[in-house]
Amino acid sequence: MNPDHALIIADDNSRDRNFIIEVLAPRQLIPAENGAEALSLCADVEQPWVITDIQMPRINGIELARRVWETKPSARFLFWSQYDDEMYVRALAKSVPAETVYGYIMKNNSVTILEKAVNAVFDECQCWIDPQVRPVQARAHKHTSSISDLEFEVLIDVALGLTDNAIAERHYLSRRGVQNRLQSLYIKLGANTEGHTLSDSELINVRMRAVALALQRGLINAFELQKEEEKLSAWIKSRTINQG
Known part of the structure; x- marks a missing residue:
């Protein structure tokens, strides 16, 4: 050196x-x-x-x-x-x-x-x-399991507890667009596999399963989610001001 x-x-x-x-x-x-x-x-x-x-x-x-x-x-x-x-x-x-x-x-x-x-x-x-x-x-x-930027975006919002409608509004998407991204995310995370399907609503909440698997993979963590929470609070505040 x-x-x-x-x-x-x-x-x-x-x-x-x-x-x-x-x-x-x-x-x-x-x-x-x-x-x-x-x-x-x-x-x-x-x-x-x-x-x-x-x-x-x-x-x-x-x-x-x-x-x-x-x-x-x-x-x-x-x-x-x-x-x-x-x-x-x-x-x-x-x-x-x-x-x-x-x-x-x-x-x-x-x-x-x-x-x-x-x-x-x-x-x-x-x-x-x-x-x-x-x-x-x-x-x-890996192509089959790597998360795209758009999928990661909705993963963060799901982990923060936002609904499909809120995600759509926040990112200027249609509700269908949000759902398409979620479907792709679920497949890559394996949230709707392992013997289960999206119709198994009485057995598994796929949305929460996706968050659990993302935590296990290290795609999200509490430290970075706290930063995202601050961004969300700022968005909600600006939304309230604009609507007022």
């Missing part, structure tokens, strides 16, 4: 941030307490090198990378997280520019593996994906 090239360490957990700083101490390191601070630091560097957590307030690690890559596609990121949720892997796949070097490592790895990932991304210019993440990555890219 170029000893003169600083590494930005972004993590809102001070214990984790201090741990990685201690492990990589011989190198030039710049700590950031959140994604917003890291984004500001990246603005002052021609080719940022960043080790970042994923789940952070305000700007998460994936969004941080996406914003930096918009103007600096050669920036290198190593995502260091305790989560391998499909929603993050999916969002990352959509954000990575062609030929960009990046890595994804779980926090439960040993120091040796962490150093190996750091060296791969920042010294050897090689992508490094944690073996724990690869199956999730493969599923997210």
Whole structure:
């Protein structure tokens, strides 16, 4: 690794941030307490090198990378997280520019593996994906089970408890359009398979089954749903004002 090239360490957990700083101490390191601070630091560097957590307030690690890559596609990121949720892997796949070097490592790895990932991304210019993440990555890219952006949109709304009519209004769709997206989502999640059909209304609520399966796959989680809840509240507020 170029000893003169600083590494930005972004993590809102001070214990984790201090741990990685201690492990990589011989190198030039710049700590950031959140994604917003890291984004500001990246603005002052021609080719940022960043080790970042994923789940952070305000700007998460994936969004941080996406914003930096918009103007600096050669920036290198190593995502260091305790989560391998499909929603993050999916969002990352959509954000990575062609030929960009990046890595994804779980926090439960040993120091040796962490150093190996750091060296791969920042010294050897090689992508490094944690073996724990690869199956999730493969599923997210599989045609028969990968969720489209439009399907993910209605999944979030269903998880927030919106009706078909509310989803249609929020996204300027017809009710039939919402139902078509839901049907496709149910099939990809397996919500209406496993021996059941949509007619088995006395056995299973397909809508709730879809949310349960999405949680199991890591397509949604409580942390990100809280952010979506804030967006929903803003929409409801503006809707009330417009109708008043």
